[in-house]
Amino acid sequence: MVHALDLLGTFAFALSGALLGVRKRMDVFGVVVLALAAGLGGGIVRDVLLGVTPPVAVAHWAYVTVAAAAGLCGFLAPAVVTRAQRQVLLADAAGLGLFAVAGAAKAHAHGAPALGATVIGTIAAVGGGVARDVLAGDSPQILHSEIYATPAALSAAIVAFGSRSPAVEIAAAVLATAIRLAAMQRGWSAPRAKPPLP
Amino acid sequence: MVHALDLLGTFAFALSGALLGVRKRMDVFGVVVLALAAGLGGGIVRDVLLGVTPPVAVAHWAYVTVAAAAGLCGFLAPAVVTRAQRQVLLADAAGLGLFAVAGAAKAHAHGAPALGATVIGTIAAVGGGVARDVLAGDSPQILHSEIYATPAALSAAIVAFGSRSPAVEIAAAVLATAIRLAAMQRGWSAPRAKPPLP
Amino acid sequence: MVHALDLLGTFAFALSGALLGVRKRMDVFGVVVLALAAGLGGGIVRDVLLGVTPPVAVAHWAYVTVAAAAGLCGFLAPAVVTRAQRQVLLADAAGLGLFAVAGAAKAHAHGAPALGATVIGTIAAVGGGVARDVLAGDSPQILHSEIYATPAALSAAIVAFGSRSPAVEIAAAVLATAIRLAAMQRGWSAPRAKPPLP
Numbered sequence: 001m002v003h004a005l006d007l008l009g010t011f012a013f014a015l016s017g018a019l020l021g022v023r024k025r026m027d028v029f030g031v032v033v034l035a036l037a038a039g040l041g042g043g044i045v046r047d048v049l050l051g052v053t054p055p056v057a058v059a060h061w062a063y064v065t066v067a068a069a070a071g072l073c074g075f076l077a078p079a080v081v082t083r084a085q086r087q088v089l090l091a092d093a094a095g096l097g098l099f100a101v102a103g104a105a106k107a108h109a110h111g112a113p114a115l116g117a118t119v120i121g122t123i124a125a126v127g128g129g130v131a132r133d134v135l136a137g138d139s140p141q142i143l144h145s146e147i148y149a150t151p152a153a154l155s156a157a158i159v160a161f162g163s164r165s166p167a168v169e170i171a172a173a174v175l176a177t178a179i180r181l182a183a184m185q186r187g188w189s190a191p192r193a194k195p196p197l198p
Numbered sequence: 199m200v201h202a203l204d205l206l207g208t209f210a211f212a213l214s215g216a217l218l219g220v221r222k223r224m225d226v227f228g229v230v231v232l233a234l235a236a237g238l239g240g241g242i243v244r245d246v247l248l249g250v251t252p253p254v255a256v257a258h259w260a261y262v263t264v265a266a267a268a269g270l271c272g273f274l275a276p277a278v279v280t281r282a283q284r285q286v287l288l289a290d291a292a293g294l295g296l297f298a299v300a301g302a303a304k305a306h307a308h309g310a311p312a313l314g315a316t317v318i319g320t321i322a323a324v325g326g327g328v329a330r331d332v333l334a335g336d337s338p339q340i341l342h343s344e345i346y347a348t349p350a351a352l353s354a355a356i357v358a359f360g361s362r363s364p365a366v367e368i369a370a371a372v373l374a375t376a377i378r379l380a381a382m383q384r385g386w387s388a389p390r391a392k393p394p395l396p
Numbered sequence: 397m398v399h400a401l402d403l404l405g406t407f408a409f410a411l412s413g414a415l416l417g418v419r420k421r422m423d424v425f426g427v428v429v430l431a432l433a434a435g436l437g438g439g440i441v442r443d444v445l446l447g448v449t450p451p452v453a454v455a456h457w458a459y460v461t462v463a464a465a466a467g468l469c470g471f472l473a474p475a476v477v478t479r480a481q482r483q484v485l486l487a488d489a490a491g492l493g494l495f496a497v498a499g500a501a502k503a504h505a506h507g508a509p510a511l512g513a514t515v516i517g518t519i520a521a522v523g524g525g526v527a528r529d530v531l532a533g534d535s536p537q538i539l540h541s542e543i544y545a546t547p548a549a550l551s552a553a554i555v556a557f558g559s560r561s562p563a564v565e566i567a568a569a570v571l572a573t574a575i576r577l578a579a580m581q582r583g584w585s586a587p588r589a590k591p592p593l594p
Contacts (some may be wrong), residue, residue, distance in 0.1 A: 021341070027388035030341035036317075038226050044247070049440070049451030053249030058314040065313070075391055084560050086334070107450070115461070116454040119432075130531070137337030139227070139533035143417070143426035190423035193471055219539070225586035227546050228539035234515075242445070242500070251447030252503070256512040263511070273589055335535030 006102065007066050009095025010057075014039030014067040015088050017132045018074025019081060024136055028075050035071025036064070037135050041128030046103050049120055050110040089184065097176035100125035101169050104156035114160040121156025122149060125176075127157050147183035147190060151176040204300065205264050206257075207293025212265040212321050213286050215330040216272025217279060222334055223241040226273050228248030233269030234262070235333050240325030244301050247318055248308040287382065294350050295374035298323035302354035312358040319354025320347060323374075343382035345388060403462050405491025406453075406458025409451025410435030410463040411484050413528045415477060420532055424471050430528055430590060431467025437527030442499050444519035446506040484588070485580065492548050493572035496521035497565050500552035501579065510556040518545060521572075543579035547572040 017038025021031035040057040047055035057063040059101065074081050103124025107117035126142050126149050133140040142149045155176035162168050182188065215236025219229035238255040245253035255261040272279050279286065301322025305315035324347050333340040341345045353374035360366050365382050380386065417427035436453040443451035470477050477484065492571025495511040500519025503513035522538050522545050529536040538545045549573035558564050578584065 022391040022393050024341075025390055025393060026341050027387055029345070031391055033341060048444055049454060050248055050448055051249065053449065054247055054308070054310045054314055054318065058247060058317050059310060061311060061313040064317055072538055078391065078393060084299075110450070112450045112455060113457065115457040116450055119454050120284060120450065134332060134530060135338055135341060139420075140531055142361050143420075143422050143531060145428055147425070149429060174490055190425055192423050193418040193420060193427055193474065195474060196420050199551060220589040220591050222535075222539075223591060224539050225588050229589055231539060231545060246444055249447065252445055252506070252512055252516065256445060256515050259509065259511040262515055276589065276591060332530060333536055333539060353509055356503045368459070372493050 005094070005098050007062060008064055008091060010039045010043075011066050011070045011090030012088060012095045013042070013128045014070035015074055015081060016129065018071045019088075020132060020136050020138075021071075022074055022078045028072075031075040032068055032071035034132055034135060036043060036067045036073060038128045038132035039070060040064070040128065041065030041131030042099055042103075042129075043122045045127045046106065046120055046124035049123070050107060050112070052110070060067040088090070093177045093180040093184075094149070094173075096125050096180055097155055097173035100156040101159050101173040102148065102175055105164060105169060108164065114157075117160035118153060118157045121160065122153040125149075125152035125156070129151045138163055139175040147188055148180065150190075151179035151183075154179070199208040203292075203296050205260060206289060207296045208237045208241075208261055209239070209264050209268045210286060210289030210293045210388075211326045213266035213272055213279060214290055214327065215270045217276065217286075218330060218334050218336075219269075220272055220276045226270075229273040230266055230269035232330055232333060233272060234265045236326045236330035237265030237268060238262070238326065239329030240297055240327075243325045244304065244318055244322035247321070248305060248310070252307070288379070291375045291378040292371075292383075294323050294346070294378055295353055295371035298354040298374055299357050299371040301395045302357040303362055303367060306358060306362065312355075315358035316351060316355040319358065320351040323347075323350035323354070345386055346378065348388075349377035349381075352377070399488075401494050403458060405494045405548070406439075406459055407462050408484060408487030408491045409524045410466035411470055411477060412488055412525065414467045415474065415484075416528060416532050416534075417467075418470055418474045420536070424468075427471040428464055428467035429536075430531060431470060432463045432527035433531050435463030435466060436460070436523045436524065437496060438495055438499075438520045438523030438525075441523045442502065442516055445516055445519070446489045457479045470533060486577070489573045489576040489580075490569075492521050492544070492576055493551055493569035494574055496548040496552040497555050497569040501560060501565060504556060504560065509547070510553075513556035514549060514553040517556065518549040521545075521552070522590040526545035543584055544576065547575035547579075550575070 014035040017034040018031050020131040021034040040063055043057040100121045106118045106120030107120035130140045155172040159169055160173040212233040215232040216229050219232040238261055241255040242253040298319045302315045303321030305318035328338045353370040356370040357367055397491045411429040413430040414427050419429040436459055439453040440451040500513045503516035526536045528555030551568040555565055556566040
C-alpha cells in the first residue's frame with residue numbers, strides 16, 4: 001500500500017519533469033533524463049544523506065521503470081498530460097505529503113534526531129523538483145513565491161517530533177497535501193523580501 | 199591498463215571543462231575548478247551512490263593531478279587544444295564508453311541489481327559533463343539534442359544485464375564510443391518534443 | 397571554542413545566502429532555503445564524501461537553527477545586514493579559513509590521503525557558496541575573477557600535507573582569511589583566459 005503510494009508519487013514527480021522537458025523542446029532522451037531526475041532525485045539524496053547505498057530508487061527496478069515510463073508518457077502524449085493537468089497537480093501534492101512523511105520516518109529509523117529528520121524529510125519531498133529545475137536551467141520553483149517546501153517541512157516535523165503512529169503519519173501526509181492544494185487553488189503566497197536600495 | 203584508460207578518460211573530460219571555462223573567460227582558478235568538476239564529477243557521484251567513501255577520485259592522487267593538469271593545459275594553450283579538437287572529442291567518446299562500462303561493473307560488484315547498475319554506469323559516464331554545465335550556468339548538454347547519454351546507458355546495460363567477461367566489457371565500451379562518434383560525424387539527433395499549444 | 401567558531405562560520409555563510417535571496421526578491425521561505433543551502437551545503441557534501449551519515453549539519457540541531465536564524469535576519473532586516481556588510485564579509489572570510497582547515501583535518505582523520513584531504517577541505521569551504529549560487533540561478537562566484545577557492549585550498553593543503561598540530565591549524569586558517577581579506581581590499585584578481593578566435 002505504502003509502496004504503491006510511493007510509486008504514484010514518483011510517477012507524478014517524474015511527469016512534472018517530463019512536461020518541463022517538453023516545454024523546453026528537448027529530445028526524447030532529455031525528457032526521460034529530466035523525468036528520472038524529478039522522480040528519483042529526492043529519494044536518492046535522502047538515502048545518500050542517511051548512508052543507505054545504493055539508494056532504494058536505484059536498487060529497486062520499479063522506481064526507475066515508473067519514472068522512465070512517466071517520461072515517455074509526457075514525451076509521446078504531452079497534450080493528454082497537459083489536459084490532465086489537474087490530476088497531475090493532485091498527484092504531485094499527494095507525493096509531496098507522502099515523501100515528506102516517509103522521508104522523516106526513514107530518517108528517524110536511521111538515527112537522525114528530530115530536527116535532522118525534518119530536514120531530510122523536506123529534502124526528500126522537494127529534492128526531485130530542485131534537481132529538475134537546476135538541470136533545466138531554471139532557478140528552483142521552491143525558491144519563488146509558492147507554498148511548496150513549507151507544508152512538506154510541517155508534515156515532516158509532525159512525524160519527526162511527534163509520535164510515529166500510522167494515524168499521525170497519515171494525518172500529517174494529508175495535511176501537507178491539503179495545504180498545498182489550498183495554496184494552489186486560492187493563490188496563497190508568502191511575503192516577498194523588499195531589497196534595500198543599493 | 200584499465201587504470202591508464204581511466205585516467206585518459208578523466209583527462210579528456212577535464213579538458214572539456216577547461217575549454218568551456220576558457221570560452222566563458224574565467225580566470226585560471228575557475229578554469230581548473232571546472233576541469234576538476236568535469237573530470238571527477240561522474241566518478242565521485244558513482245562512488246557516493248555506492249557508499250565508497252572517500253570516492254576513488256578523491257582518495258587517489260592521480261585523478262586530481264590529471265584533471266588539474268588538463269585544466270592548466272586548457273588555460274595556457276587553448277588554441278592548441280582547440281586545434282586538437284578532433285582528438286579531444288575522440289578521447290571524450292572513449293571516456294564515455296569506458297566510464298559507463300567500468301561504472302556498471304563496479305556497481306554490480308557492490309551489490310546493485312542490473313537496472314540500478316545501468317543507471318549508476320550512465321551517471322558515471324555523463325555526471326562530469328552535467329556538473330561542468332550546471333556550474334558554468336548552462337543547461338546540461340545531455341538534455342539537448344545530442345546522442346550522448348543513450349550510448350552510455352546502452353553499454354552500461356549490456357554489462358549490467360549480460361555476462362561480465364572482459365570480452366563483453368571491451369565490446370560494450372567500444373560500441374558506446376562508436377555510436378557516439380558516428381552520431382557526431384553524421385549529425386544524428388533524436389526526435390524533439392512538440393509542446394502542445396498553451 | 398572550535399564549535400562556536402564553526403557556528404559563526406555557518407551563520408556568516410547563511411547570511412550571504414539570505415542576502416542573495418533578498419536581492420532576488422524571493423519570499424521568506426526561499427530566503428531561508430537559500431540560507432540553509434549556503435550555511436550547510438559545504439559541510440553536508442564534506443560529510444557525504446567521507447561517509448559520515450547523517451551529516452553533522454543535519455544531525456546536530458544547532459547548525460540548522462543557526463542557518464535558519466541567519467535566513468530570518470536577512471529577510472527581516474536586510475538594510476541592517478547590508479549596513480553591516482563589512483562585518484559579514486569579515487565573518488565570511490573567517491568561515492572560509494576555518495571550514496577549509498577543519499574540513500581537511502576531518503578528512504585526514506577519516507583516512508583520506510593528503511591530496512584528497514586538500515580537495516575535501518576546499519569543498520567544505522566553498523561548497524555552500526556554490527550551492528547558493530546554483531540554486532539562485534547564478535554561475536558560482538568562485539568560477540569568476542575572485543580569489544576565493546585558492547586561499548581555502550592553500551590552507552587545506554598546509555593542514556593535509558603538514559603536521560596537524562593546533563598551532564599549524566590556527567596559522568593556516570588565519571592565512572586563508574588574511575589572503576581573502578587582502579584580495580577583497582586590494583581588488584586582487586587572477587589572470588583571465590583569452591579564448592582563441594573561433
